[in-house]
Amino acid sequence: EADIYQIPRYLVIGTGKKITLECSQTMGHDKMYWYQQDPGMELHLIHYSYGVNSTEKGDLSSESTVSRIRTEHFPLTLESARPSHTSQYLCASMDRGDGYTFGSGTRLTVV
């Protein structure tokens, strides 16, 4: 069973809506990451955190924001969704510089 959880798995929303994608991990990892991925394409880092109250923007510009109030929780928020935000969003965590553990992703469609 996965140790990193993303909710929801699928989401269809209207343009202009505010949404929050949830990501939680039970492994006690300090480092957490959000990637955006179009189907079959490469992963683009949009946000990361090295611990509580630490958040940084990634390599791909994103209109989303994140917060890290608790170690286990790293939610991503879109204040006003647009069709260009349609994509898959993958959350990951890492322990001590080894490979990531990924969640199953949230597939977002903005209509």
Next chain:
Amino acid sequence: GESVGLHLPTLSVQEGDNSIINCAYSNSASDYFIWYKQESGKGPQFIIDIRSNMDKRQGQRVTVLLNKTVKHLSLQIAATQPGDSAVYFCAETLRSSASKIIFGSGTRLSIRP
């Protein structure tokens, strides 16, 4: 900027044959490399990793080869099975640099019966 790239976007292999997926990386300072497998509708799953002080590492049915001279990484899958169908990503990082991992564009592996 630095990037990780794959030689082939798709690979079709006969069931039972060996598969070889190649990857080129451009950051000569990277010291840790990982292969991920991503099945449809799922997040990437760790397959095998290798550190830069090694040139070969074997797992169960998988082998990763690292050639630092030409900055090349490969994943070999022995006796390919239908369950191996997926997109495979190579990734690189510098472990001392706060652990951001750079992913390549992915190779889709399909298995012919």
